Amino acid sequence: MNSxxxxxxxxxxxxxxxxxxxGYILPRxxxxxxxxxxxxLSLGEQQRLAFARxxxxxxxxxxxxxxxxALDEPNEVYLYKKIAAAGITYISVGHRSTLSNFHDRILCISTTDSNNEQPNWHIEPTRRESSLKV
Incomplete structure (x- = not known):
């Protein structure tokens, strides 16, 4: 394909x-x-650059x-709305509880005793009322 x-x-x-x-980094x-x-670039700027990609x-x-x-919550919400509006399907891994606001299901993984026959993971629906609105 032609580059x-x-x-x-x-x-x-x-x-x-x-x-x-x-946009403010372009003149620089x-x-x-x-x-x-x-x-x-700061880590937050690097993360926003990754969303730009x-x-x-x-x-x-x-x-x-x-x-x-490395982003504050308003930027996190804003960027997740942007990729959802672009039609990009995504799977997130992270520690922030706010991530559940952008997903329909959560895979919870925890450490358990290896002798315990119970699974150490489960999938649960998120508790949000509706899909992410853009």
Whole structure:
């Protein structure tokens, strides 16, 4: 496939940066610079950049591991709404109790005695009243 067909347009990239609340870094770094981003961006900014990649690529399924651990709750809600609106199916792993607000089911895993014949996991529905509204 022609790589030029896959290359996003500048205006699309700018919109996505603004959509994940990173528009302010564009004047500083532009769209074509290369840096050791972990030493330039905060962890929260890196996590928002990862959401920008999701919104750009729009995979059918995304596995999110502690993807909002460095974000405040309003940004977490905002970004989960964005990926839901983009039609991206996602599975999240994390410690924050707020994650249950963005899912229909929770897989709870706990440590149990290996001699215990009971399973150490279960799936339960979330207690939210309705699907995530965008």
């Amino acid at each position: 030029e067909l896959m290359k996003p347009k500048t205006d699309e990239l700018i919109k996505i940066f603004e959509d994940v609340r990173l 770094f532009g769209l074509d610079s290369t840096h050791e981003w972990s030493s330039v 999701l919104l750009l690529l729009k995979p059918q399924l995304a596995l999110l591991d502690e993807s909002t651990s």
